Amino acid sequence: MTENPYRLAANTATIETDTGNGSIEDFFVTRDTCDAGLHFEPHRHDTDELMWARAGRLDLHVDGRNLSLHHGHMAWIPAQVTHAATLLGEGELMCMFSGTALRPTGERWRQPHVVAASPLMATLVQHLRDLERPRRERRRARELLTELIATSEVREDTLAIPRDSRAATIAHELLANPADQRTLVELAESAAISPRTLARIYIGETGLTLGKWRNRARLNHSLTLLARGESIEEVAAGVGYRTTSSFIETFRKNFGVTPAAYRRRFLT
Structure with missing residues (x-):
């Protein structure tokens, strides 16, 4: 509709x-x-x-x-x-x-x-x-x-999409699949670009290294999954963390609350 x-x-x-x-x-x-x-x-x-x-x-x-x-x-x-x-x-x-x-x-x-x-x-x-x-x-x-x-505080955790079409394609792939585990070299190869050039584009056009950009994409997507009521274990796996404990710790450091506390805000 x-x-x-x-x-x-x-x-x-x-x-x-x-x-x-x-x-x-x-x-x-x-x-x-x-x-x-x-x-x-x-x-x-x-x-x-x-x-x-x-x-x-x-x-x-x-x-x-x-x-x-x-x-x-x-x-x-x-x-x-x-x-x-x-x-x-x-x-x-x-x-x-x-x-x-x-x-x-x-x-x-x-x-x-x-x-x-x-x-x-x-x-x-x-x-x-x-x-x-x-x-x-x-x-x-x-x-x-x-x-x-x-x-309300101005949010600084929005993700900038690179202007470079090759880097933008990679960005949209990672946003669509936050659990993607490809390395910088593998991502660069998929876009027919050198790893050094790809890394330089991300820093220059988003202000973040590709690794930090991908981590923020994963955390941002985890907020949507948590608001839907998915379990912490499901969310951690769904956004590409190898262990639930590492996801919980990274989430807490970035958002100031645990994933469970954040989820409760939307389920109560």
Whole structure:
């Protein structure tokens, strides 16, 4: 099912007068689902947009960068900023469009960036899609979501996709199969490129060595699997860790909590 969230490419958000309290509702949330991917060509809106992949992986091209996002990210895209997006595989994309007068104050919100998606923020986005809710309730929920966005930390664990087509192909293969165990030499050979050149491209175009990039890809994918309720052992194996203990320790060092604690946030 598709509710195209990009129908506002050339228009502002629908403005409706709330006859119950005389206020204006100038925001709404849309939802897209897909079984085998969904692509949106470069476009821009007259509205601000908060983009969240509730399920699946989202490739976002914005501000000259190609980013790979998971359900723990929400992308803030100010009005008039051109962007393109691809929801990969089986996924669900939810977007909140709102008038620019509703954005948090500060220079930060005039630039696209990615913030941490807390469970409460995720719940509010889903709640705001329910048009049967009273307008006053929807407005209060939207105000709370805006406050949470304003205080949410900017996420630095997004993965940049290399611009070089050969390195980008490898990146997408590793994202599609985080358990891939091929070495740098083997990956370079598959792309008809020298290992030294491949290593140099990753550092220059993503800011990470290929090894660190792949480790972050594995950890990011593990968040999605944990949120689905998979066991720690299944997740560790599914993202390529040889032992569950090494996965748990690496996860804790990177996210500050154990995989079990993270999973409980989404299952309670």
